[in-house]
Amino acid sequence: MENNLLIFEQNSSGRYATSQAPNKIMEIKDIPKNYLRTTTPLLPEASELQVVRHYTNLSRKNFSIDTHFYPLGSCTMKYNPRGVKTAAMLSGFLNRHPLAPESHSQGFLSCLYELQEMLKEITGMTAVSLTPMAGAQGEFAGVAMIRAYHQSRKDYARTEMLVPDAAHGTNPASAVMCGYTVKEIPTLSNGDVDLNALKAALGPHTAGIMLTNPSTLGVFETQIAEIAKMVHDAGGLLYYDGANLNAILGKVRPGDMGFDVMHMNLHKTFATPHGGGGPGSGPIAANDKLKNFLPIPIVGCKENKYYWLDEQAYPNSIGRLSAFMGNAGILIRAYAYIRLLGKEGLHRVAEFATLNANYLMVQLKKAGYTLAFPTRRASHEFIITLTPELKAYGVNAMDVAKRLLDFGIHAPTAYFPLLIPECLLIEPTETESKETLDNFIEAMTKIMVEIKTDQRIMKTAPQTLPLKRLDEVKAARELDITWGHHDDATREH
Amino acid sequence: MENNLLIFEQNSSGRYATSQAPNKIMEIKDIPKNYLRTTTPLLPEASELQVVRHYTNLSRKNFSIDTHFYPLGSCTMKYNPRGVKTAAMLSGFLNRHPLAPESHSQGFLSCLYELQEMLKEITGMTAVSLTPMAGAQGEFAGVAMIRAYHQSRKDYARTEMLVPDAAHGTNPASAVMCGYTVKEIPTLSNGDVDLNALKAALGPHTAGIMLTNPSTLGVFETQIAEIAKMVHDAGGLLYYDGANLNAILGKVRPGDMGFDVMHMNLHKTFATPHGGGGPGSGPIAANDKLKNFLPIPIVGCKENKYYWLDEQAYPNSIGRLSAFMGNAGILIRAYAYIRLLGKEGLHRVAEFATLNANYLMVQLKKAGYTLAFPTRRASHEFIITLTPELKAYGVNAMDVAKRLLDFGIHAPTAYFPLLIPECLLIEPTETESKETLDNFIEAMTKIMVEIKTDQRIMKTAPQTLPLKRLDEVKAARELDITWGHHDDATREH
Amino acid sequence: MPFIPHTKSDIQTMLNTIGVSSIENLFDEIPQNIRTGKFKTIPDGLNEMELMRLMQTRADQDKLDFNFIGAGAYEHHIPAAVWDIVTRGEFMTAYTPYQAEASQGTLQLLYEYQTMMANLTGMEVSNASLYDGASGLAEAILMAVRLHKSSHKILILNSLNPNYKKTVKTLVSPQNIECIECTLENIKEHKNKDFAAIVISQPNFFGLLEDVDKLTDWAHENNSLVIAVVNPLSLAILKEPGKWGKTGADIVCGELQPFGIPLASGGPYAGFMCTKKEFIRQMPGRIVGATVDKENKRGFTLTLQAREQHIRRAKATSNICTNQGLLVTAVTVYLSLLGFEGLRRVATQCHSNAEYLYKKLLELNFIKPLFPDKPFFHEFAITLNKPIKNMAGYNLEKDFPEYKNSFLLCVTETKTKEDLDLFVENLAHGK
Amino acid sequence: MPFIPHTKSDIQTMLNTIGVSSIENLFDEIPQNIRTGKFKTIPDGLNEMELMRLMQTRADQDKLDFNFIGAGAYEHHIPAAVWDIVTRGEFMTAYTPYQAEASQGTLQLLYEYQTMMANLTGMEVSNASLYDGASGLAEAILMAVRLHKSSHKILILNSLNPNYKKTVKTLVSPQNIECIECTLENIKEHKNKDFAAIVISQPNFFGLLEDVDKLTDWAHENNSLVIAVVNPLSLAILKEPGKWGKTGADIVCGELQPFGIPLASGGPYAGFMCTKKEFIRQMPGRIVGATVDKENKRGFTLTLQAREQHIRRAKATSNICTNQGLLVTAVTVYLSLLGFEGLRRVATQCHSNAEYLYKKLLELNFIKPLFPDKPFFHEFAITLNKPIKNMAGYNLEKDFPEYKNSFLLCVTETKTKEDLDLFVENLAHGK
Numbered sequence A, B: 001m002e003n004n005l006l007i008f009e010q011n012s013s014g015r016y017a018t019s020q021a022p023n024k025i026m027e028i029k030d031i032p033k034n035y036l037r038t039t040t041p042l043l044p045e046a047s048e049l050q051v052v053r054h055y056t057n058l059s060r061k062n063f064s065i066d067t068h069f070y071p072l073g074s075c076t077m078k079y080n081p082r083g084v085k086t087a088a089m090l091s092g093f094l095n096r097h098p099l100a101p102e103s104h105s106q107g108f109l110s111c112l113y114e115l116q117e118m119l120k121e122i123t124g125m126t127a128v129s130l131t132p133m134a135g136a137q138g139e140f141a142g143v144a145m146i147r148a149y150h151q152s153r154k155d156y157a158r159t160e161m162l163v164p165d166a167a168h169g170t171n172p173a174s175a176v177m178c179g180y181t182v183k184e185i186p187t188l189s190n191g192d193v194d195l196n197a198l199k200a201a202l203g204p205h206t207a208g209i210m211l212t213n214p215s216t217l218g219v220f221e222t223q224i225a226e227i228a229k230m231v232h233d234a235g236g237l238l239y240y241d242g243a244n245l246n247a248i249l250g251k252v253r254p255g256d257m258g259f260d261v262m263h264m265n266l267h268k269t270f271a272t273p274h275g276g277g278g279p280g281s282g283p284i285a286a287n288d289k290l291k292n293f294l295p296i297p298i299v300g301c302k303e304n305k306y307y308w309l310d311e312q313a314y315p316n317s318i319g320r321l322s323a324f325m326g327n328a329g330i331l332i333r334a335y336a337y338i339r340l341l342g343k344e345g346l347h348r349v350a351e352f353a354t355l356n357a358n359y360l361m362v363q364l365k366k367a368g369y370t371l372a373f374p375t376r377r378a379s380h381e382f383i384i385t386l387t388p389e390l391k392a393y394g395v396n397a398m399d400v401a402k403r404l405l406d407f408g409i410h411a412p413t414a415y416f417p418l419l420i421p422e423c424l425l426i427e428p429t430e431t432e433s434k435e436t437l438d439n440f441i442e443a444m445t446k447i448m449v450e451i452k453t454d455q456r457i458m459k460t461a462p463q464t465l466p467l468k469r470l471d472e473v474k475a476a477r478e479l480d481i482t483w484g485h486h487d488d489a490t491r492e493h
Numbered sequence C, D: 001m002p003f004i005p006h007t008k009s010d011i012q013t014m015l016n017t018i019g020v021s022s023i024e025n026l027f028d029e030i031p032q033n034i035r036t037g038k039f040k041t042i043p044d045g046l047n048e049m050e051l052m053r054l055m056q057t058r059a060d061q062d063k064l065d066f067n068f069i070g071a072g073a074y075e076h077h078i079p080a081a082v083w084d085i086v087t088r089g090e091f092m093t094a095y096t097p098y099q100a101e102a103s104q105g106t107l108q109l110l111y112e113y114q115t116m117m118a119n120l121t122g123m124e125v126s127n128a129s130l131y132d133g134a135s136g137l138a139e140a141i142l143m144a145v146r147l148h149k150s151s152h153k154i155l156i157l158n159s160l161n162p163n164y165k166k167t168v169k170t171l172v173s174p175q176n177i178e179c180i181e182c183t184l185e186n187i188k189e190h191k192n193k194d195f196a197a198i199v200i201s202q203p204n205f206f207g208l209l210e211d212v213d214k215l216t217d218w219a220h221e222n223n224s225l226v227i228a229v230v231n232p233l234s235l236a237i238l239k240e241p242g243k244w245g246k247t248g249a250d251i252v253c254g255e256l257q258p259f260g261i262p263l264a265s266g267g268p269y270a271g272f273m274c275t276k277k278e279f280i281r282q283m284p285g286r287i288v289g290a291t292v293d294k295e296n297k298r299g300f301t302l303t304l305q306a307r308e309q310h311i312r313r314a315k316a317t318s319n320i321c322t323n324q325g326l327l328v329t330a331v332t333v334y335l336s337l338l339g340f341e342g343l344r345r346v347a348t349q350c351h352s353n354a355e356y357l358y359k360k361l362l363e364l365n366f367i368k369p370l371f372p373d374k375p376f377f378h379e380f381a382i383t384l385n386k387p388i389k390n391m392a393g394y395n396l397e398k399d400f401p402e403y404k405n406s407f408l409l410c411v412t413e414t415k416t417k418e419d420l421d422l423f424v425e426n427l428a429h430g431k
């Protein structure tokens, strides 16, 4: 008997939150009539209480880190410290205009500068630009830098970007946005890159390779030094997709592995919240070969004065990626998070993320699940495949994912990476307790029993949420992405 | 499959939110051993994520104004503007020490002073003290002032406080705290006070009378002028319980009705949130007869400088009621709320609270419910009684209250006031929309059908909440008010 | 119309349904001769933007950089998570949890809170809050008088916070309860004088530690109950009242503000009260108990309500109704984050910072201790040999004319060594 | 261990279960020769109290009292309810709503958002956000090129925000898309030159209003699509792009910051994109659709995912994955509170405040309009005849060397008449 109305279904003519707007409508005198709007668009017409109640209740229909265990592989759903949010939302930061004079920017700029410096040490690179607004934009920037590098050497033949088949979808998409053709490199059954295939693919057309390590398969690419050598020998460069940096913080650094440029996902490794889809932030780090091409703006410092570096300072920069300084507030959050953890804390991140993942992996194996890479250590995440269960009982990975929701646990990433059929990619993160992991193991153990004895419950899960399983096919076929009939909804005023 | 653990049931030895405390335990050198603690008390042992998740999830088990319609009679559960909260939580206010010098208190004091002034006009009284921390403490203060008044006139014979039988429980309890004997005055069948009984009760023992108007029966006491005259003629004083001030804001003022002293519930009429039980604030207003007895501190103003008034300025004051200045932050909230509404907004409060109540009353009557006072207008609230339904179908007011929860509506106040059997006291407040009221009417209409056709569902409600109906008798009989066995729980360290 | 959601047509429909022609008609039972005209001096309404600007200006006026005042309200770090959780609508805008099934969040939290406080104080039971520390002590005294039955006299050690004394006087004197003050020196004179209870505060108003074991045993030998007034944070290092003397204090009360509640000009704070199980039926305030639902699942509900005004009316243990629930929410989250380990760190840091400043100050030739060689928690009193303008700290002279030029200074974990050194250096240089 | 919940015994049990003797063993697949030593220059950890003190100091450094800078980011009142709701853990700490049943809150909100934006812009469909206004325009250009098929050339009116131009260049040039700038005066020269699209911003960077009807029709006559870059707040008074010219703009994009997003040094903000239904399959970014569950109850889910990188990889319409979801949450709550009525009040107040200041400034003899007699929304450009130190407003000279000593000033609803008078007075007196 819940209220499931849309905000528009509560509309009543002209109603709005009167405290939130000026007391009257001013007359418009100086704008020609034909420039003016004559229609009244369909927008909410609700009181402040209605709005607060509506969206408070909507929020309650979400699973989130703050309410549920959320072992979503490749997403690093760790605790987002509340203090970090509070620090980033101090009024001095929130009210600063992006174009404020440098005299009124020293607090903000100093945070960014120090963040740049810390990320250099964390990655083993020599320069950092903080401006990309998410991982994918970081990838674009990094690949564009590779392109700029080859072009600066007049090496125009390099038109191909190599990408392992296990790569995240943003990798090939970013390469294409940079004008490259994508060549997929296959993976061996142990999860490592197929070096023979790589060798065959390399050549004068090779601009570079994009790698995640540990890969999205949840294993560490052990041949990384060899790969780096092969690619460099062929004249290509190495891009590191830092989405899985949480796995190796303080253990091994992309710079030391031989990568030339990389991005980080601050909204993963550095605990800035995911916000139901974003915002993220994807700073990019590069070695000496590439640092001149970094996107602007960058923050400089001389004699304790901080200032912006732009085209003048970086004439070879690939350019700007946003109107101002990327997702500035997320940078402040990441800075605050790193300061909270400090060097010791950062080292622990990878250790406990890895401990949790390996513990879960061993326990799920005991519970009868099939590991995708049974001979390997888990990194900070690992994969199980439901292929045997699908064959034997007709229960697939999606069913398990949905059934977990009934146990108050968010589903792991399902059906990614694409090359492992019926897979679940499970990432517990370091901030979850053993009790929470044990509770998950217990749920998965019960589910294994249900898979074998009660396929109906598996197929109709979730049972206990406000909605049963949703029809995604209908959503795509009978496209309904705005409410009401567009033409009726807009009336003349 | 929800997690219902207590925070203690998640304990693991020595765990805590490490970011929230200093980095080490300092040695205690200068305190004699026998002063020191040697036991380790049972306290939570959880990580920051566990704590955030635990209490976030607990919050989700509450009904609240922000999530549900909450027509709890006598409680004025109206929208608590978020802006008011934000204003009161500005760091300048939050960080001010209560004993800060007046030079660093002008912002705070000016708000309090202006609030005093505004409350004078609102109540029709001549002086205000903001210090009482809730309605009941306001009552104590007001009655203590009446006592001080009589004592100042050496009129020691006045030992009785009159209280109508419809009064809120705090009224007699406060009178007793002030050393008075309580005499109950009966109510007529139309909800007004029985004047004959009042006349009989009045005499040289009468210290005064405590009245709520509109009364807790949801009707306006029409004989108020007569009552005031009778009590005053007998040498008594009139106390006004302002819990229902929302009903009459700007329509009629307690000072004009003949009352001598009164409290307001800022957490009702002035929209400061109830917080799951408190804090409230119960400022007290008095006329010239009583103002010298007001509790301290009070805020004074001279030449735009604000300052504290204490014993020196108010030598006849009944004294202090708290260590500092009552629930100061709630006063700031009420001040901000009144400034938001302004004079026009305040007038609307009573009008729309009354409109909503009368609309609901008429509609519930149509739906077949029995009104307690069918010949009267509703004030901002009204009463229905389930006595006929109890007789005919065995369904009582508690059953209806619990069943409403299943419809996503908080129950009205049940079984108060005590003199109407099987009653529900319903107060919609002015901030609820007609749609919300209609939704409530629809639910009540369905419930009336269920009362007649499905007593089982009524008796076993709620059905859809995490818990079914709770055994309150067991709670009182087998008292379990702290977790764990006290002796085991405390271990030597 | 701020916060009024009605459209014109809503109003018309509703009036039609009721059968009146205007809203004004709904007030027709109010006699005309007492009706009010429009408000005059109350200002016009502001929108939220205007309000925020006004309030920001006011709040900014009160910023004080360096505060060493304690005297009953203490500056501590408050974890950001605390108020993020507390201000969730579900906690902030719920009423008292009378409808248990719709209030399990608040109820479970209160049950957890009661458990924490009972354990921290070493007592068996706790209520769910009183208004503040001062009024809570008054309630404790009323409770002691009810328990003791024969006496209306209370003995108070005069080292109690003076504002607590005043508040107690206001609240208990109408019931003809007499509060008599004594000192450690003259307490013996009150032997066998039939006091319902003796009030001991630990640490006392001057930050000093009392010999609570001896005092407790003395009181019990004299047939008095012991009311302990404690700073709950101090219990992370100081002996819990349940262990005072041979049989422990009988009623423990105090101010919860140090546990996650901002200074905020003195409120809202919250008072706590713990006691022995045998005394629970005389305890004021709400109490939450565990029970089960119809399917035998654990749940929580208000219990022992027969003590309270809404059931017992004139015979209730107290008139308290609305209490300080939201603050208890903050306290509960705070205690959950800190745990005993965290509390010990905070408390020992406060103590050691205070010791550090105390010693540093005594190195200045114009500063003397007011109470030499007595152990203290995180507050201490000093006397200045020369006048210092705007001396940080609480001036004792107002309440204690005998302590001329004397200040009570509090140091908590919020001050660093550098802060303290700077403060002393400025003092030394007359700044 | 900050944020690590493991006790010693947990660690031991877990290691035993795994069958290794130390955590270090879990990293044994990483070749030793590339292993890292301990971090050196990263500072030691702080506790939250220390962190807050540090950050407060930093934040306080950047306070600027009076701001008249706009230039793409605008100071507006943000209702307190907006961020109270947005920062609820359920919104803030959820991931992209891939598991629809566990994400109905975010999904329904996005569906509502899409509806609002489509209606406000007068278009048929909206996506669920892009990074920001500038990169969103680049995405619109890529989309237009995909739609147009035959041309890789884009015509841009040079009155576009210069940072947008730069961002576009970075993002579209690798795909050999050429952006050519024109002025209103020389646009005719580009007739029949086969542009995939023309980019029109309304208001333009200088706050001025373009004759969008004429431009739109001209573009369509020349077989170009029209990309509208609009300040969405201005649509409360200005003609919606869906109504530009005879058939409306084709793609509408812009910056959502004016709708409840704080200035915050430039981000996180959010870009929006709306278009005609026929173009939806070339639209980048997430899209939410309504559907039903197994019991035919309405629900919401991500849809048309076959456009996106996680399905289509190299053939996706964009590489965007993480977007600006939380900001869209703020925008949605903001628009719900304001409604069209509230937006009109805000927009007309901005306009009339800007007009007021403009006229007042022109009364000063040393100030001249840079673009006389052109209508504007809430931003305008002036030229100073004498140098003024720390002139409030955005200095145009850096991006436009031809506009010496010229400033772009923005006035929104946050300024009162008194503020503006004071500003002018101070200028007049050389302050």
Ligand SMILES: Cc1ncc(COP(=O)(O)O)c(C=O)c1O
Binding pocket: A074, A075, A134, A135, A136, A137, A168, A170, A171, A212, A216, A241, A243, A244, A265, A280, A281, A282, D320, D321, D322
């Ligand atoms: C392995 C990997 N690479 C890249 C990305 C893209 O990052 P973003 O979503 O921040 O654009 C993701 C995140 O989803 C990822 O998991």
Ligand SMILES: Cc1ncc(COP(=O)(O)O)c(C=O)c1O
Binding pocket: B074, B075, B134, B135, B136, B137, B168, B170, B171, B212, B216, B241, B243, B244, B265, B280, B281, B282, C320, C321, C322
């Ligand atoms: C009629 C009436 N009087 C007095 C009170 C007591 O007020 P408080 O709860 O603030 O002490 C209440 C509130 O519950 C009430 O409804």
